[in-house]
Amino acid sequence: MNDCLEEHYKLVFDKTYESLMVDREQNANLTTEDLERLLESLYRRMGDDMGGRGDIMDAANSAEIAAVEIVIHDWKEELQK
Numbered sequence: 001m002n003d004c005l006e007e008h009y010k011l012v013f014d015k016t017y018e019s020l021m022v023d024r025e026q027n028a029n030l031t032t033e034d035l036e037r038l039l040e041s042l043y044r045r046m047g048d049d050m051g052g053r054g055d056i057m058d059a060a061n062s063a064e065i066a067a068v069e070i071v072i073h074d075w076k077e078e079l080q081k
Helices: 003-026 032-047 055-080
Strands: none
Touching: 003 055, 032 055
16 A cells, blocks of 8 residues: 555544444444444445445545454453453
């Protein structure tokens, strides 16, 4: 990834992660299952690229997926303790 794409990836990742953590803290109805459904839709969106999104959108999609995966993973680990 070039510097511009890496910066964009990091920006989207950070914003997505922060947003999910705030939502998790403030929305008592949010569950890991909700985040897993979100993750499924992000995977679908990543696969729906017939027209070609380009590198910037691919980086953004990858960053969103990574952030959701980490939040789910960490949350499930907390629940097991």
